[in-house]
Amino acid sequence: MSTPTRVHIKIQRFRPDEGHPPQFNEYEVSVKPGMTVNDALFAIKEKLDGSVSWRVSCRMGICGSCGMKINGRWMLACQTQIADLGTERIVLEPLPNYPIIKDLVPDLTELYMKHRSVNPFIVRTDREEFEKPTREYVQLPEQMEGYLQFAYCILCGLCNSACPVISTDRKFIGPQALAQAFRYNTDSRDEGAPSRLKVVDEPHGCWRCHFAGACSAVCPRGVDPALGIQLLRRDSLRHRIGIARPKHGAAVAAAGEFKRRKGIPDAPPKTV
């Protein structure tokens, strides 16, 4: 695959305050080795059109800010190199299933609200110990493996954007939040599964998933939200018919209960 020296980038432009329907503007950009779509957008903004808007932050696939449709596929602009697209014509569109704030900037409020609804944090009943810990919560590596891949979610929103159910049912909680509900339900330190299951065991919760798998196909972090939803359904059903595996909160390690392995240095002294 030869790298083109110049590419034509069509960007969907939209300003809701102006009242015009979205339209495409085309820009021609010189390609440099290793140039990403994000770099190309910066080049356009600096040299061709300062009004082009998109969201960007870390530029290394960690923050999940720069999700957009690139040539019809859901991608992070900072992770997508122009050379890998293998074409001189690139079309950039904002993420579908979200309102557009401007150009390529989607309004992710709905994503965050749905994420928040499933209590995406460790819930404990021993509040005093949890807030002022005196010892460690023990978690074995194999217990961590049960949820680890779902902990890689960066909240970029590509999964919800690609979800065909959300496109028709705006109330559907969506793959991102459902996968996070499973992630925390599975965490051995967590005791908040009953409250989360109340949220997901609703008509627009985990049962509305069609298992199209689009969420898993587009995730830039390799998370499989579709799997998480199916496992969440299994757990929800087990809970409903009373055969859920009893889950006890993680044991709090007693002082001196675990011996440190050889070669592991002491923690640095406290500075505050």
Added chain:
Amino acid sequence: MKESTLWFLHIVMALVLVIAIPIHLHNFSTLLRPVGAPGYELALSWEFVRSRARDIFYTITYTALLGAATYHGMYGVRSMVYELSLTKTYEQLVSIICFLAGAGLFAFGAYVAIAALFL
């Protein structure tokens, strides 16, 4: 009723269908004639239809088949309509309509199956 309960019933009904549909269809299968199936023509003859209708085993099977298929269909319709992002009131209305339509169809079908016992 919680959605997981409805889903659990959905799976139970699917299992009922997996058992009841082959029992219903094997009568029409020409391939199964060597193992005692009557075949398509005989299965539709009045005498054979009446003999099945008088058989309590078929009454139970057909009633179970009807109940499972009705629940399956009505739950599917409800799920599809729910995806139209309706308000809570309309969603409840859809659930009530699906329940009443399903219950009515089942009651009528079950009545026919039971009445046929006395043909």
